Amino acid sequence: MANHMLNFDADRYLRIQSGAVGLADEIDALVRDALGSGVTNVVFAGAGGAGILMQPAASLLRERSTFPAQVTMPAELVVTGSATLGRDSLVVIPSLSGTTAESLAALDHAKSAGAQVVVLTANGDSPLARKADISLVNFAEDDTSCESFYVQSLLLALSVQAARGELEDHRAVVAELRRLPQLLLAAKSAFEPRARQLAEAIAADTWHIVTGAGNAWPEAFYYGMCILEEMQWIRTRPVHASDFFHGTLELVEPDVSVLLLKGEDATRPLAERVERFVSGLTDRLLVVDSADVALPGISPSTRGLVSPVVLAALLERVSAHVEALRDHPLTTRRYYRRVAY
Known part of the structure; x- marks a missing residue:
């Protein structure tokens, strides 16, 4: 089916996107643990394109949940600070390489404020992955990272809704995503x-x-x-x-x-x-x-x-x-x- 596609490896693509959906249970567990420990808001803090890809998940929470969610630019977060960032915050930092300097600075800033930090990355041996409280690793590269990051952040938002009783068909939705x-x-x-x-x-x-x-x-x-x-x-x-x-x-x-x-x-x-x-x-x-x-x-x-x-x-x-x-x-x-x- 895919052998006519220009510069494309179908098996590689399936491995990467299946890996993203395969994180569903781990994401659900970390969300429930975070909310159980007193987390009351989530901050998506990705640099550049990775940060842009977090916007649909944050918007979903703003539209369908009363759980506060925001998207912030790491460089601005570090220089301006945030009155809402603290021990009750879950900070989600996506970085394909796990080496982005702005994201590393934001991670340090968030941890100094007492926040829990989750990193989404393709490199489990990167500085961001090592310094995070939780690191979710799914190998990807530039041509496959969009779908991977979109799916992971969507799974996180859905788990927040489910944990708060705001999504009755959580399992059914995740089952559909596994077909994606x-x-x-x-x-x-x-x-x-x-x-x-x-x-x-x-x-x-x-x-x-x-x-x-x-x-x-x-x-x-x-x-x-x-x-x-x-x-x-x-x-x-x-x-x-x-x-x-x-x-x-x-x-x-x-x-x-x-x-x-x-x-x-x-x-x-x-x-x-x-x-x-x-x-x-x-x-x-x-x-x-x-x-x-x-x-x-x-x-x-x-x-x-x-x-x-x-x-x-x-x-x-x-x-x-x-x-x-x-x-x-x-x-x-x-x-x-x-x-x-």
Whole structure:
């Protein structure tokens, strides 16, 4: 099925995403222990893209739980402090390498405040993993980390809800999530021709407006900043669909490219509003919609939760083709070594 996919190892992909879902019981246990020990709030403190990927989980808790949740930038947390950070806080720090300097500083800051620190990483022998109270390790690399981090943080948010009696069908939802790796692989395979078309359109333009709403918005932000800008040096303007009509709409002209990510949560009408507006002004509207993906066995409510995971899986295929079309490896950086990570 996947042998026609450009620069892709299906077995590796399944191992990594199955590993993320396989952490469900461990995550549930740590959440229940944390809440039982007096934790009353959770802080997601990831640097850069890893931090962006925590936003859907934090939003889920803000929308469906009374358990306080926030997303903070590690660099800002260290220099400004936080009145809500203390012994009753659970701090979640995602870092693929486990070596990010900003995240290490945030870990030290959080521990000095008495908070419990959980690290999500691909490297169990890294400084972050060694210094954390709890380290959840699932090997991944840049091309597979989005789905892995999305799933792990979603599992944590669901466990918080379940522990507080705010989610009756917790086991059923987790059971559905265990089906996701194989379904995502099938989705990638089916999307390959479309991925090539989207990549050709992206590679042909010098800049792109990238937008989405709800839990699709973090993936839009991430894709614009971390993939197209950092990894491909393509200029983008990520903007939330709610803000699109408060400024960015004036930039839309017949030759302007707009990449719209559509998810399946309650905010989908906000994305559809952008789609209606833009489609009348430019023929360079590119839409990636998680609702187009077949996910047999996944309920509508769970589909809404995993929309960013699905979008990330599809966009990885686009990135593989953009890389090839532009002869610009996704690993190439200009200034990486000049920045203190």
